[in-house]
Amino acid sequence: MAAVAERPKLLHQATLVKRVDLGHDYFELFLNCPDLAASMQAGQFVNLRVRDELLPLLRRPFSSFDYLKDARGRATGISILGHVVGQGTALMARMAEGLKVSLHGPLGKPFEPPEDPATRVLMVGGGIGIAPFLHLTRQWSSGPSKRELVMLAGGRSVKDLVFMNRFNGAGADVLLATEDGSAGVKGRVTVLLEAELKALKGKPALVLTCGPMAMMAAVSRICQAAGTPCYASLERVMGCGYGVCNGCVVEVDAPGSERGYRYAKTCVEGTVMDCASIRW
Numbered sequence: 001m002a003a004v005a006e007r008p009k010l011l012h013q014a015t016l017v018k019r020v021d022l023g024h025d026y027f028e029l030f031l032n033c034p035d036l037a038a039s040m041q042a043g044q045f046v047n048l049r050v051r052d053e054l055l056p057l058l059r060r061p062f063s064s065f066d067y068l069k070d071a072r073g074r075a076t077g078i079s080i081l082g083h084v085v086g087q088g089t090a091l092m093a094r095m096a097e098g099l100k101v102s103l104h105g106p107l108g109k110p111f112e113p114p115e116d117p118a119t120r121v122l123m124v125g126g127g128i129g130i131a132p133f134l135h136l137t138r139q140w141s142s143g144p145s146k147r148e149l150v151m152l153a154g155g156r157s158v159k160d161l162v163f164m165n166r167f168n169g170a171g172a173d174v175l176l177a178t179e180d181g182s183a184g185v186k187g188r189v190t191v192l193l194e195a196e197l198k199a200l201k202g203k204p205a206l207v208l209t210c211g212p213m214a215m216m217a218a219v220s221r222i223c224q225a226a227g228t229p230c231y232a233s234l235e236r237v238m239g240c241g242y243g244v245c246n247g248c249v250v251e252v253d254a255p256g257s258e259r260g261y262r263y264a265k266t267c268v269e270g271t272v273m274d275c276a277s278i279r280w
Contacts, residue, residue: 012105016030016032017098023162026081026082029095031080031101040064040105041106042135043136046106047059047241062080064078065080065134065166067139108267111231117147121149124208125152130164141172155178175192193219208232208233210232213235234271248266249266250273252273252278
């Protein structure tokens with residue numbers, strides 16, 4: 001009888017080793033969880049249980065912000081970037097260091113590096129959607145996945161980019177855009193994207209994006225017009241995180257079907273999906 005492959009561990013007890021208040025309701029949680037970190041790729045997410053009580057009932061999905069290692073380069077954990085918007089994130093922002101935190105993951109599909117090492121990777125993020133790109137930068141700035149990386153970060157004001165100093169020395173060129181001009185170029189992050197695509201001069205490029213749906217839709221249209229492949233990490237409300245509740249579906253093209261589209265489950269078919277297939 002053939003041996004049954006061992007299923008990867010998906011439930012983890014992590015320890016909150018540090019909580020940092022970044023200001024303007026942003027915070028970062030540093031979680032010690034070596035087994036999870038060793039298998040987690042940029043673009044994947046974890047479902048976090050906020051506390052061991054009835055409410056909040058549902059876990060909260062978060063991408064990994066940073067990939068944490070010890071002095072020997074061994075994976076020790078991940079960090080999570082949060083922004084207080086409701087009950088769950090308000091509780092997370094006050095979590096005590098040393099707390100045991102239940103994590104379900106890694107879930108979803110990660111970003112895939114382009115086959116051609118000469119490809120310039122443009123990461124386009126808005127606000128909290130910038131989160132998965134620090135982990136990606138750690139992974140793709142060295143080793144076999146090494147690529148030329150540019151982080152294009154946008155927000156309404158500098159208050160929405162208070163965590164960008166975490167990218168210092170990570171391995172990506174960083175360009176900022178704010179709608180009020182308080183940091184970087186004045187305007188939306190798509191202004192930076194259009195300029196970068198025009199400057200390629202035939203160099204192969206790949207665009208990866210995460211953030212508000214309207215921003216990602218605009219990024220997708222720009223890339224389609226330029227003939228540049230583009231993949232988005234979708235931010236959706238999730239009940240389960242593993243394809244049961246159907247709460248995170250998005251319309252994608254389905255040529256040949258009666259309606260011409262179908263509903264894809266972001267948690268299992270994404271969160272990283274080809275922008276060309278999404279019905280924005």
